[in-house]
Amino acid sequence: MKRRSGFQVMMRLIGLVKPLTGYMLLAIFMGLIGHLCAAFITIFGGYAVLNVLGTGDYAAGLTGIFISVCIFALLRGILRYAEQACNHYIAFKLLALIRDKVFRALRRLCPAKLEGRDKGNLISVITSDIELLEVFYAHTVSPVAIAVLFSGVLCLFVGAYHWSLGVLALAAYLTVGAIIPVVISCISGEDGMKFRSKSGELGGFVLDSLRGLSETIQYGNGAKRLAEMNAKTEALAVDEARMKKVTGRNMAVTNTVILVFDLAMLFLCTALYQNGILDFDGVLIPTIALMSSFGPCVALANLGSTLQNTFAAGNRVLDILEETPAVSDITGKEEITFEGANVNRVTFAYGGEAGTADSNMWSAENGMEDALGRRRKTQTQERPQPAQNVVLSEVSVEIPKNTVVGIVGRSGSGKSTLLKLLMRFWKVQQGSVAISGTALEEISTANLRAMESFVTQQTHLFHDSIRNNLRIARLDATEEEIVAACKKASVHDFIMSLPQGYDTPVGELGDTLSGGERQRIGLARAFLHDAPFMLLDEPTSNLDSLNEAVILKSLHEARADKTVVLVSHRKSTMGIADKVYSVEHGRMGRL
Ligand SMILES: Nc1ncnc2c1ncn2[C@@H]1O[C@H](COP(=O)(O)OP(=O)(O)OP(=O)(O)O)[C@@H](O)[C@H]1O
Ligand SMILES: [Mg+2]
Known part of the structure; x- marks a missing residue:
């Protein structure tokens, strides 16, 4: 503030x-x-x-x-x-x-x-x-x-x-x-x-x-x-x-x-x-x-x-x-195509110089000076400043084109953070993240977004029909493309079993659907987006082994023209990975 x-x-x-x-x-x-x-x-x-x-x-x-x-x-x-x-x-x-x-x-x-x-x-x-x-x-x-x-x-x-x-x-x-x-x-x-x-x-x-x-x-x-x-x-x-x-x-x-x-x-x-x-x-x-x-x-x-x-x-x-954004939009850079990505000795802490934990934006307190310039007492006590905990330290990951790279690690070890850095949601404090050998800061935001599909741990569904919820991944998608994406994500049969099929309305925050159904819709969005680089954060954590198998098969096949980073706790999921890295205490090692 x-x-x-x-x-x-x-x-x-x-x-x-x-x-x-x-x-x-x-x-x-x-x-x-x-x-x-x-x-x-x-x-x-x-x-x-x-x-x-x-x-x-x-x-x-x-x-x-x-x-x-x-x-x-x-x-x-x-x-x-x-x-x-x-x-x-x-x-x-x-x-x-x-x-x-x-x-x-x-x-x-x-x-x-x-x-x-x-x-x-x-x-x-x-x-x-x-x-x-x-x-x-x-x-x-x-x-x-x-x-x-x-x-x-x-x-x-x-x-x-x-x-x-x-x-x-x-x-x-x-x-x-x-x-x-x-x-x-x-x-x-x-x-x-x-x-x-x-x-x-x-x-x-x-x-x-x-x-x-x-x-x-x-x-x-x-x-x-x-x-x-x-x-x-x-x-x-x-x-x-x-x-x-x-x-x-x-x-x-x-x-x-x-x-x-x-x-x-x-x-x-x-x-x-x-x-x-x-x-x-x-x-x-x-x-x-x-x-x-x-x-x-x-x-x-x-x-x-x-x-x-x-x-x-x-x-x-x-x-x-x-408020200054953590990262600003980048435009006007030369368009690049995806040829693999790499994370090179990256160190990152939330609330670091590029972070934002120092701002108390939109907090209920309203500290401001009055018309005479006196400081007003703030109504609530000052918030404690979060400590700058280093989440990732000197992390390096090599992601060659057309491979599936797995990432494992205990809860809170920084797996999701790593994916967010690959999406350039945050700036790294040390080291570099690059796609096709070009540092992320040198890639136009639109170019980057078009190359990446990101499935987060929590899929947000809008208060709209299932079709429209899928279509946000690609506004001009045809009916066939939507169905194909849903089949890859093993959710087509479920949707067809609903009384209104793809036109079924989804409740607010998607809470009329089960966790696994929501997750599969999130994945279908990623398949529909059709970007060459897929970042999947625990895409199958809520799924039974049957549905998981269908999805892993789709991912395995997708490797022909896609590159996948797959975060998961499960051994079964890691089965399709070509390489597996493990994050422990902010450090990364190859398994
Ligand atoms: N926006 C944020 N601001 C401050 N700290 C954060 C923020 N997001 C995550 N963290 C912290 O960073 C650490 C790493 O979080 P992250 O979500 O990357 O873990 P994870 O490995 O994905 O865990 P999980 O397996 O539970 O999903 C955690 O201690 C978390 O509390
Ligand atoms: Mg996570």
């Missing part, structure tokens, strides 16, 4: 408005004129009173004043609508733009930087945090500009009667529109942030509970989990109630301050009148003008309580946008 001041967050967020600057200026202009119309409706009322009283000489006359008031009222309505329409157009266009940027960023960060992240929190960043930025774009940027311009015009207007009135008006606007919001934001900012991170945590907790429902039931933890959820919800409700109370108190303070300034204006005008410096209209008009012109500033005063909240959300979104 990067530390940014409220100001830095604001500047970054404003920077994103650039493509919509025209609309923003239009909104500000319409808002300014609209507010001036509103203020001048009351001021013209004052003129009408003066007209009736016969003081002051206003050429327009009563009828003229009434017509002007009507026009102002009409304009006010139209302009207000147009301003709001403009602001919301900007806000929602920008939210779409930001979501797009966030998804792009996630795609860059995937998979290395998403491993082990709190997905519930990530979802709350993608949904509610981005949603909250609407407040910033629709109700913060242009209102601030409008309030500044509008207050400036009114200070000049009032100051035209006597400079001291202008100064008093300026003081009033500054107090209501700047000092009060900053004070409020300092007092209540922490609450807003606490509330956001707590509600993010609750989201994560609920998601976690849903996923682990069967474990909870099996071990009889229901009551405990429910109590935890209730406690979290109640804590949120208490926070919310306190925030509401604070908002009420803030409004009371703002309104009182406004009244005090109205009275001060009245007294100052009266004093100037008594000293013969002002006429009666100089008493009435400035007082009315001030009374009717706090609207834009009050809008800012109300922002004070939400602004820290918005910045906290902005901070979390910026964290994703600015």
Whole structure:
């Protein structure tokens, strides 16, 4: 989690408005004129009173004043609508733009930087945090500009009667529109942030509970989990109630301050009148003008309580946008074909210089500086930094073309890590990984992905039909190709036995299928992808020997035009391997 001041967050967020600057200026202009119309409706009322009283000489006359008031009222309505329409157009266009940027960023960060992240929190960043930025774009940027311009015009207007009135008006606007919001934001900012991170945590907790429902039931933890959820919800409700109370108190303070300034204006005008410096209209008009012109500033005063909240959300979104990926996409390299791979004296540790364990991205804590640059206390204690455990040390593996290379080793010895390095999901810290003699850093990402099929230990299935789940491996695959791939993976007969065959929908996370069925679909995807280099991480761990035999036969035959790296614990699986390496304590030896 990067530390940014409220100001830095604001500047970054404003920077994103650039493509919509025209609309923003239009909104500000319409808002300014609209507010001036509103203020001048009351001021013209004052003129009408003066007209009736016969003081002051206003050429327009009563009828003229009434017509002007009507026009102002009409304009006010139209302009207000147009301003709001403009602001919301900007806000929602920008939210779409930001979501797009966030998804792009996630795609860059995937998979290395998403491993082990709190997905519930990530979802709350993608949904509610981005949603909250609407407040910033629709109700913060242009209102601030409008309030500044509008207050400036009114200070000049009032100051035209006597400079001291202008100064008093300026003081009033500054107090209501700047000092009060900053004070409020300092007092209540922490609450807003606490509330956001707590509600993010609750989201994560609920998601976690849903996923682990069967474990909870099996071990009889229901009551405990429910109590935890209730406690979290109640804590949120208490926070919310306190925030509401604070908002009420803030409004009371703002309104009182406004009244005090109205009275001060009245007294100052009266004093100037008594000293013969002002006429009666100089008493009435400035007082009315001030009374009717706090609207834009009050809008800012109300922002004070939400602004820290918005910045906290902005901070979390910026964290994703600015996070550097573990490996960046590579383009523009000369296309190569697969001629074998080799891993040469590779040493690797998660959280090393190329790793990411040092970032606390998307953690519930929200350490950031407030608008005044003070460090806020973080709500949760600092996370312990993971030790840099070396997973692989000086590992070398030779993978000649058209062979099956087996890798064995105890659980946690780094077998999956080795496959991820071959996929270039992570950067190696020492040594090199090369395909066809070219270092992975010198191969375009698209070229690399086209050469490799990777079957992970857990196959993820999307909430879609089996056919569409297979097709993600090759979007233009024909029906025959899909069937052929499924036959190789020994899953065709199973699919055909389902009532809807290949059109059978798969439940979310694929949990309507057995572990072995899921695994075979994962393998079928790899066969369909038809890349020359297959990386298989325990592809048969959930299978009975009959199904395993079919798959091993397919792999054995595939060797004619494919190269396979096969990770497995089973001796039977290793039977088809031409060479077997064993990883022990991060070191690799040939068996
Ligand atoms: N993203 C990660 N961040 C930090 N540590 C990790 C990460 N992924 C794996 N590890 C750790 O690295 C070590 C090697 O993990 P790896 O998944 O490569 O083991 P494995 O040999 O495939 O084990 P298994 O046979 O159980 O699948 C483990 O101790 C694991 O906890
Ligand atoms: Mg593994």
